[in-house]
Each structure stands twice: as structure tokens, then as C-alpha cells.
Amino acid sequence: MISCGGQVVLPKGYLKKVYEYVREAGGVCVADEVQVGFGRVGSKFWAFELAGEDVCPDIVTIGKPIGNGHPIACVVTTEEIAKSFQSIGTEYFNTYGGNPVSIAIANAVLDVIESENLTQNAKLVGDHILSELEKLKPLVSFIGDVRGEDLCVE
Numbered sequence: 001m002i003s004c005g006g007q008v009v010l011p012k013g014y015l016k017k018v019y020e021y022v023r024e025a026g027g028v029c030v031a032d033e034v035q036v037g038f039g040r041v042g043s044k045f046w047a048f049e050l051a052g053e054d055v056c057p058d059i060v061t062i063g064k065p066i067g068n069g070h071p072i073a074c075v076v077t078t079e080e081i082a083k084s085f086q087s088i089g090t091e092y093f094n095t096y097g098g099n100p101v102s103i104a105i106a107n108a109v110l111d112v113i114e115s116e117n118l119t120q121n122a123k124l125v126g127d128h129i130l131s132e133l134e135k136l137k138p139l140v141s142f143i144g145d146v147r148g149e150d151l152c153v154e
Contacts, residue, residue: 009149015051028081034063034073039113042123042150050149068109072102126150 019029036047037060044050048057058081063073085091113119126149133146 009147010051013051015048015055019055019057028058030059030061031057032061034061035065037062038065038109039119039122040065040151042119042121042126045119047149066106066109067102068105068112070102070105072099072106074106122151 022029031046031048033046033048037045039045041047041050046060048055048060058078060076061073062076066072066074129151130146130148133143137143137146
């Protein structure tokens with residue numbers, strides 16, 4: 001799902017094919033989950049999972065929802081890519097890296113998402129919102145499109 005582009009749900013098979021082309025060219029595949037991750041697309045925990053089981057990025061960027069308003073960001077990557085940093089003498093760093101308070105907050109956010117079934121709630125509420133917006137579409141001339149997935153709606 002492309003979030004900053006207007007909650008664009010990618011066509012079926014698109015991401016799988018793009019990942020194939022990128023890897024064939026020697027590139028790495030990055031999933032930016034800063035806005036759409038952490039259960040915001042209720043049916044899945046990560047938006048890239050909407051593309052199917054055979055799509056797995058090499059790098060996943062995580063931000064805003066992991067801290068529920070508290071500043072924290074992180075990157076998840078393959079062991080091979082992580083080791084490549086080490087082999088060239090470069091350390092990974094980011095603005096919010098290394099803060100134990102932020103990590104405790106992120107852990108608490110994960111606990112709440114799981115214990116309160118927030119991904120399931122995002123799906124239920126999001127489906128309702130999408131349905132209601134579809135009903136408004138023929139009645140309101142400036143609604144050109146209704147799109148999204150669960151609580152990632154535009």
C-alpha cells in the first residue's frame with residue numbers, strides 16, 4: 001500500500017513482480033511501514049503482507065505507530081544486509097536509536113495491540129468506514145474515489 005500517495009492499494013501481483021525485477025537487477029526491496037504498519041491495515045500486521053505470502057522485503061522501515069506518539073523509529077533487515085554494514089565498518093544509526101525508554105514504550109504498544117485485538121478492530125471499523133464512504137460517493141460530487149484497507153482509508 002502506498003500511503004503518502006493517497007492510500008493506494010496495489011494491484012494483485014504488482015509487488016511480487018516489482019520485487020522480482022529489483023532483485024534481478026541486484027537491488028534490495030524496502031517496505032516503508034512507517035505510516036501503514038503495526039496493524040493499521042487490520043487484516044494484516046504489515047501492509048506489504050497484503051501482497052501475499054510470497055512477498056518479503058529485505059528491509060522494513062518502522063516509525064510512527066510503533067511509539068503511539070512517542071518518537072521512535074527502527075529498521076528490520078535480513079542478516080545478510082546487517083552483516084554487510086559490519087563488513088564495511090559502518091554502524092547503523094538513526095535519530096531515535098539506542099533509547100531504552102523508547103524501546104519500553106514500543107514493547108508496551110505491541111502488548112496493547114495484541115491484548116486488545118486492535119488489528120481485528122482496525123479491520124471492523126475500517127470496513128465500516130469504507131462502506132459508508134462508498135454510500136456517500138454518488139451523493140457528493142467531489143468524492144472521486146474511495147480507497148484504502150481497513151483503517152488506512154482515504
